[in-house]
Amino acid sequence: MTDFPQTWAFRSPRARLALWFGWLCLVALFVYCWQVMTANTIWAFIWDAPRQAADIGGRMMPPRLSYLPELLVPLWDTLNMATLGTLLGVILAVPVAFLAARNTSPSLLILRPIALFIIVASRSINSLIWALLLVAILGPGLLAGIIAIGLRSIGFIGKLLYEAIEETDIRQIEAVTATGASPAQVLNYGIVPQIMPAFWGITVFRWDINIRESAILGLVGAGGLGLKLQASLNTLAWPQVTLILLLILLTVVVSEWVSARVRGAII
Amino acid sequence: MNSYPTTWRRPPQIVTDRRWRIALSVAVIAYLVIGLGSVELNWQRIVQGGERGLRFINGFLQPDFTSRWKDISNGLIESLTMTLTSTVVGVAISVPIGIGAARNIAPAWVYYICRSIIAVSRALQEVIVAIFLVAMFGFGPFAGFLTLSFATIGFIAKLLAEDIEDIDEAQAEAIRATGASWLQLVHYGVQPQVMPRLIGLSLYRLDINFRESAVIGIVGAGGIGATLNTAIDRYEYDSAGAILLVIIAIVMVAEYSSSYLRKFLQ
Numbered sequence: 253m254t255d256f257p258q259t260w261a262f263r264s265p266r267a268r269l270a271l272w273f274g275w276l277c278l279v280a281l282f283v284y285c286w287q288v289m290t291a292n293t294i295w296a297f298i299w300d301a302p303r304q305a306a307d308i309g310g311r312m313m314p315p316r317l318s319y320l321p322e323l324l325v326p327l328w329d330t331l332n333m334a335t336l337g338t339l340l341g342v343i344l345a346v347p348v349a350f351l352a353a354r355n356t357s358p359s360l361l362i363l364r365p366i367a368l369f370i371i372v373a374s375r376s377i378n379s380l381i382w383a384l385l386l387v388a389i390l391g392p393g394l395l396a397g398i399i400a401i402g403l404r405s406i407g408f409i410g411k412l413l414y415e416a417i418e419e420t421d422i423r424q425i426e427a428v429t430a431t432g433a434s435p436a437q438v439l440n441y442g443i444v445p446q447i448m449p450a451f452w453g454i455t456v457f458r459w460d461i462n463i464r465e466s467a468i469l470g471l472v473g474a475g476g477l478g479l480k481l482q483a484s485l486n487t488l489a490w491p492q493v494t495l496i497l498l499l500i501l502l503t504v505v506v507s508e509w510v511s512a513r514v515r516g517a518i519i
Numbered sequence: 520m521n522s523y524p525t526t527w528r529r530p531p532q533i534v535t536d537r538r539w540r541i542a543l544s545v546a547v548i549a550y551l552v553i554g555l556g557s558v559e560l561n562w563q564r565i566v567q568g569g570e571r572g573l574r575f576i577n578g579f580l581q582p583d584f585t586s587r588w589k590d591i592s593n594g595l596i597e598s599l600t601m602t603l604t605s606t607v608v609g610v611a612i613s614v615p616i617g618i619g620a621a622r623n624i625a626p627a628w629v630y631y632i633c634r635s636i637i638a639v640s641r642a643l644q645e646v647i648v649a650i651f652l653v654a655m656f657g658f659g660p661f662a663g664f665l666t667l668s669f670a671t672i673g674f675i676a677k678l679l680a681e682d683i684e685d686i687d688e689a690q691a692e693a694i695r696a697t698g699a700s701w702l703q704l705v706h707y708g709v710q711p712q713v714m715p716r717l718i719g720l721s722l723y724r725l726d727i728n729f730r731e732s733a734v735i736g737i738v739g740a741g742g743i744g745a746t747l748n749t750a751i752d753r754y755e756y757d758s759a760g761a762i763l764l765v766i767i768a769i770v771m772v773a774e775y776s777s778s779y780l781r782k783f784l785q
Contacts, residue, residue: 262707282607285600289660297657304655332554376770377763378734380646381747385759388751389572391564398558441529448532468646472737485650501642518533 316491330476333397334462341405348410353417375407379465387473397474401462416450453515460511467500578756587758594746597660598732605664606725609671617679640673649735663740667728686712719781726773
């Protein structure tokens, strides 16, 4: 006779042990990292934080609405920075995407890894860091912001677009090839129509993200609303800070709505 | 006799109405003219910048890891510990919020509270949150840790809630039919279905948090971003190049290993 277990357990004893060991490792790692991280923390400041928060909160209210007219030009700059930056990003990303896609890349051994490296490098450096570099190189202003947004967008658009290119339907491409089309014509009539909706969707999506990012790029000197935010923070003009934050929030909500509508219409 | 067209024109794909197409292109051109016009170009400054740009590219090609290695490694340790602790705390907080924001297992009032927490966390950018937390908690990685934890909540809780709403109802129903309490339902009916994805999301967020930790340092929240900011402010482009290469390398390793682990888990 086999001895059946009397009570049912969720996991076998071995799995339970492994699970506990995993949790133990995670907790130990967490405690260790916590110790390292807080080694130089001044705890008095942290216990003081609620009072500070109340103090700042009190100073921030009410928002200084009379400051609004001064913000309209920076707002326009921010929108321009996002839009023109997206445009630049798209122009740079499309060739990279075609080089990176396995089915359109002219050389799998040399150009494809280079294109993939461009995509990863652009994705791993945030636009704020790009802006920091470009402001140091080009001087403060919109141009640095536009280029920063463009460079950051290459990775995002390039990655999504090359995945879309790799997912194209091979039969349509074969049909165009069978008519005796040249490689350029295959690209134009076989692949481009298939990725067009994805392309516009990705572009609008990135534009929406870029609006968010361009609003803060000014913190490092790249113009737009962030510049005003930085100026207000430096002069401790908290009511102005509130107004700028509200404006940024409003812009983000509107751009998200626009992008959702456009993507809904395309896809 | 029928006269067939001798040439073929590709039909428009997205905007099918001809008038709309013309209107759109006019609008786009008008915007480009106005928009490009509003960009002020200071050519003198740009030409001057060319030399600096070359120096930066040189710094990138010949990065100097050694002379500032102590600062770089300190920044990296701060960034990495900040990333891990904030992901753990953020995920720990977002699990109950995520469960509360799932329509199928939470009552309506809990659902609305949790959804609004998620909305607030997602609407505020990390950098802006970091500015305030630095003002409240002082400079250093602790403010960064709080920022990243806060941002993690919105991300993980939203995706977890959507995942819980997508579970196979039959399994939850079966558990319910045994007379299980709500906690037992979550433990035996929901948790096994969403656990692989939760682990995947946490790994993905770990990756994002590291990238963000490089950014929020610029506004004073510690980590590698602070080191990078100092290097650029001092025009030490070779050190800055080294830091950027380290960031790119870590992000690449994190991205490949997390995507490998996620594939392994699913």
